[in-house]
Amino acid sequence: MHKKLFIPGPVEVKSDVLQKMATPMIGHRTKEASELQKRITEKMRKVFHTNEEILLSTSSGSGLMEGAIRSCTAKKAAVFSVGAFGNRWYEMAKANNVPADLYEVEWGNANTPELVDEVLSTGKYDLITITHNETSTGIMNPVEEIAKVIKKYPEVVWCLDTVSSMGGAKVEVDKLGVDICITSTQKAIGLPPGLAICTFSKKAIERAEKVENRGFYLDLLRLHKYILKKDHQYPSTPSLSHMFALDYQLDRIMEEGIENRYQRHIEMAKYVREWAKKHFELFADERYLSNTLTTIKNTKGISVADLNKKLGERGFAISNGYGKLKEKTFRIAHMADTTLEEVKELLQNIDEILGF
Amino acid sequence: MHKKLFIPGPVEVKSDVLQKMATPMIGHRTKEASELQKRITEKMRKVFHTNEEILLSTSSGSGLMEGAIRSCTAKKAAVFSVGAFGNRWYEMAKANNVPADLYEVEWGNANTPELVDEVLSTGKYDLITITHNETSTGIMNPVEEIAKVIKKYPEVVWCLDTVSSMGGAKVEVDKLGVDICITSTQKAIGLPPGLAICTFSKKAIERAEKVENRGFYLDLLRLHKYILKKDHQYPSTPSLSHMFALDYQLDRIMEEGIENRYQRHIEMAKYVREWAKKHFELFADERYLSNTLTTIKNTKGISVADLNKKLGERGFAISNGYGKLKEKTFRIAHMADTTLEEVKELLQNIDEILGF
Numbered sequence: 001m002h003k004k005l006f007i008p009g010p011v012e013v014k015s016d017v018l019q020k021m022a023t024p025m026i027g028h029r030t031k032e033a034s035e036l037q038k039r040i041t042e043k044m045r046k047v048f049h050t051n052e053e054i055l056l057s058t059s060s061g062s063g064l065m066e067g068a069i070r071s072c073t074a075k076k077a078a079v080f081s082v083g084a085f086g087n088r089w090y091e092m093a094k095a096n097n098v099p100a101d102l103y104e105v106e107w108g109n110a111n112t113p114e115l116v117d118e119v120l121s122t123g124k125y126d127l128i129t130i131t132h133n134e135t136s137t138g139i140m141n142p143v144e145e146i147a148k149v150i151k152k153y154p155e156v157v158w159c160l161d162t163v164s165s166m167g168g169a170k171v172e173v174d175k176l177g178v179d180i181c182i183t184s185t186q187k188a189i190g191l192p193p194g195l196a197i198c199t200f201s202k203k204a205i206e207r208a209e210k211v212e213n214r215g216f217y218l219d220l221l222r223l224h225k226y227i228l229k230k231d232h233q234y235p236s237t238p239s240l241s242h243m244f245a246l247d248y249q250l251d252r253i254m255e256e257g258i259e260n261r262y263q264r265h266i267e268m269a270k271y272v273r274e275w276a277k278k279h280f281e282l283f284a285d286e287r288y289l290s291n292t293l294t295t296i297k298n299t300k301g302i303s304v305a306d307l308n309k310k311l312g313e314r315g316f317a318i319s320n321g322y323g324k325l326k327e328k329t330f331r332i333a334h335m336a337d338t339t340l341e342e343v344k345e346l347l348q349n350i351d352e353i354l355g356f
Numbered sequence: 357m358h359k360k361l362f363i364p365g366p367v368e369v370k371s372d373v374l375q376k377m378a379t380p381m382i383g384h385r386t387k388e389a390s391e392l393q394k395r396i397t398e399k400m401r402k403v404f405h406t407n408e409e410i411l412l413s414t415s416s417g418s419g420l421m422e423g424a425i426r427s428c429t430a431k432k433a434a435v436f437s438v439g440a441f442g443n444r445w446y447e448m449a450k451a452n453n454v455p456a457d458l459y460e461v462e463w464g465n466a467n468t469p470e471l472v473d474e475v476l477s478t479g480k481y482d483l484i485t486i487t488h489n490e491t492s493t494g495i496m497n498p499v500e501e502i503a504k505v506i507k508k509y510p511e512v513v514w515c516l517d518t519v520s521s522m523g524g525a526k527v528e529v530d531k532l533g534v535d536i537c538i539t540s541t542q543k544a545i546g547l548p549p550g551l552a553i554c555t556f557s558k559k560a561i562e563r564a565e566k567v568e569n570r571g572f573y574l575d576l577l578r579l580h581k582y583i584l585k586k587d588h589q590y591p592s593t594p595s596l597s598h599m600f601a602l603d604y605q606l607d608r609i610m611e612e613g614i615e616n617r618y619q620r621h622i623e624m625a626k627y628v629r630e631w632a633k634k635h636f637e638l639f640a641d642e643r644y645l646s647n648t649l650t651t652i653k654n655t656k657g658i659s660v661a662d663l664n665k666k667l668g669e670r671g672f673a674i675s676n677g678y679g680k681l682k683e684k685t686f687r688i689a690h691m692a693d694t695t696l697e698e699v700k701e702l703l704q705n706i707d708e709i710l711g712f
Contacts, residue, residue, distance in 0.1 A: 005383065007383050010596060018379070022374040022375050022376075024368075025368065026359070063592075066571065066573050091572065092572040184593075186593055193593040193596060194595030217419045217574065239549055239550030241597065
């Protein structure tokens with residue numbers, strides 16, 4: 001039996017969107033391929049709220065995160081972390097001998113503009129990474145406030161991980177001044193995993209031009225130069241299947257209306273939070289809750305594994321806590337094309353299983 | 357109109373295989389995902405003729421090529437090239453500050469065991485890269501003879517690019533002593549692009565353990581350690597759609613019989629070569645012709661672009677020459693699930709267009 005996914009990626013994909021993954025192949029060096037990539041670029045610009053260049057990478061979001069920190073750190077990177085995926089930026093920097101310092105808060109908390117200001121004011125850093133939405137803890141960082149601080153430091157390239165939020169929460173890339181905003185298909189955008197997408201600002205391009213040892217496959221500057229020269233075609237064969245499906249899904253997103261989509265996510269999030277507070281507690285600081293997933297503190301000491309097993313028998317899947325938070329928390333994702341009705345149905349099933 | 361692809365990747369994918377790309381999503385941290393990856397491993401071992409570990413990478417073949425040369429060169433890499441994709445290994449080494457020397461032959465020729473012996477006998481190298489099948493020139497290197505030479509140098513890790521041959525030509529990884537044999541889904545295996553696959557020998561593992569600065573997303577050792585620890589699951593969300601389709605396609609390949617599959621490729625290759633010699637000339641050294649594609653010298657000075665345009669109107673696509681060989685050559689791929697009958701149909705259409 002298929003389990004309807006309420007996990008923070010891969011998400012449930014609508015059947016007509018899945019069907020586009022089965023589109024027959026075309027040559028990746030054809031006009032048709034160029035047109036496909038240009039259509040995606042135009043539509044992704046609306047999702048990112050940007051006029052900057054869009055890069056596609058046949059990799060997970062991690063591939064682009066590594067490419068960004070490696071391609072654009074000339075001096076030193078300040079890595080801000082609110083959980084597992086923030087820490088991953090730091091591991092990536094270390095694995096590439098990119099100078100970096102890690103600023104990690106206690107899990108469940110957000111990054112404050114004050115700390116960002118304090119760190120950047122040292123003048124030691126020329127790149128900063130922030131996780132917009134942290135799937136391990138359910139924190140959504142206050143990027144509007146952080147943006148105001150970062151703008152005080154024009155030499156700093158800002159990399160923002162919106163892997164689990166873009167398409168589900170409003171992030172206005174150009175207005176915020178984000179230089180490299182990274183996302184991935186398998187979260188709030190609502191596609192299968194296998195393709196990552198980012199913006200690439202002029203400041204980021206200029207920085208990358210000064211950085212040596214950027215690698216090859218994940219070198220953002222190399223990708224950018226190639227698509228400019230080759231009418232939006234890519235140096236290696238891209239995942240055309242994902243591109244067919246993305247092209248189609250972006251039309252669906254525009255049809256729903258991007259603002260309506262954000263609103264739907266807010267409503268689902270509110271409903272799950274109310275439910276969680278009624279029966280458990282929220283794990284994350286209530287001022288900075290994610291709109292795309294909720295991490296719930298297991299205050300009743302239930303067996304999350306057992307709950308998920310029973311949910312599985314009813315055709316649903318949620319997520320246990322991430323890493324060290326396993327069984328101490330559990331996570332319900334409410335993103336992509338999931339509706340409030342589906343969320344209600346899931347919670348009703350949990351209620352029945354747990355006897356609420 | 358859909359054009360039937362006779363280009364060296366992406367190849368024509370059978371509709372039932374394409375349909376598997378539309379399989380509904382599952383969690384990538386589930387038992388189901390582990391089982392899927394283990395089934396693929398078992399079957400890919402038969403395709404590679406190996407008992408070593410199999411690694412999947414959500415990237416193009418280039419991603420794994422970079423990962424291999426970066427993860428496993430401790431001293432210096434000897435990069436042998438017979439065309440564009442051989443040269444790419446060298447660019448990758450340079451882009452990562454990996455010490456490497458390039459040994460490139462004039463395009464259309466093969467790498468000889470004699471040159472490999474001469475180069476390795478200097479004792480300067482601890483890694484060698486060879487392109488098994490070069491899609492820019494149509495050369496298939498004599499890897500059996502080269503293997504005999506490489507065996508004389510037990511400290512050398514052998515990386516072999518079989519991106520455009522694996523599944524269509526016999527390459528016995530363990531018997532040859534290849535340490536990292538790399539392929540990709542969109543060529544002779546017969547799937548859409550978006551997933552790369554390689555073998556990873558104990559010697560390669562031991563070498564990678566001595567290499568620092570291996571990066572993150574493409575670090576083969578990191579992938580390997582993770583799948584051992586996590587029951588064949590991957591550190592980042594993999595392209596599950598490709599894995600569903602690969603699992604299915606490998607059953608189809610086993611059903612055809614791997615030896616029958618090689619034989620079918622040989623027969624298609626022979627037919628195209630005969631046709632090419634009748635009307636044009638072969639570009640590559642006739643002793644080392646590829647079984648999966650044929651590069652034809654444009655001795656009649658036809659407009660290849662025009663031929664392809666007219667073929668397109670009839671529902672077929674072939675490839676122009678690669679890079680500097682554009683219009684000077686053209687390429688017909690005969691790989692994956694293409695049949696001899698389909699090859700004959702294509703050539704008959706070319707005959708009609710060119711008035712042969």
